[in-house]
Amino acid sequence: MTREMRAGSNGPRGTRAQQRGALRWPSRWVWAQAVLALAVTAVVALLWFATWKNTSPQYAPAWVKLNNTRFPRMLDAQGKPSYCLSPFGAETLAADKRAFVALMTHLKQVDEAQRTVIMVQVQNEVGTYGLARDHSAVANRAFAAEVPAEVLRLQKPDPALHGKAAKADKARGTWSAVYGDYAEQYFHSWAIARYIGEIAAAGRQVYDLPMFVNNALRDPLAPMAPWKSDFA
16 A cells, blocks of 8 residues: 555545544534523423322322321212312412412522513313312312302303203302203312412412413313213
8 A cells, every 4th residue: 555545545534533523513512502592591481280280199298198187188979088189178278379489489589580480380280080079078068059250250151061951041059050060060170270279379479470270181082071070
């Protein structure tokens, strides 16, 4: 092999090495710039799950999950406890609200100037599998009471939508009298919404960020309505 050939063979190897180095350096540089840009410009929607995470309290602390007297579970019609915390648990609501307010207080202290967190999701995938509503004593009393006027204003009964038992002309009445076959679903929707709304309102009093909630997905193969065994 001639000297020129060796030089020629070394040349391409050197060129490839230089090319590899050139490719590595811009790649690292672009990556570093991307990380820097992300650190400077990123915004975050913070997710808070306490009472509900995919319908369950799996992320609640043990002292909540292991004390069903203080933090009651939903009950079925036979009085058997569900895996879900009840939206009628006064101590549960108070503890969740207290922790959420502490979070929002801290968030305001460390991030109000930067506004990295621009909104907060309060709870995650709320709903209940296996039950349409809570059957505890306090829930049953609320279910037998009149539908709150605010609910009637936002969701008027419609026999075409809610079944023949619904009363289109009902200006007031119990959940069953107003919403017929769909009474349990509307009742449980209201119970969860009221619970989360109170937590969100307390958090916004401390640090007024936009807040939202999402709902768990029900079984797409189950009959559409009324949902008697699931609320999601």
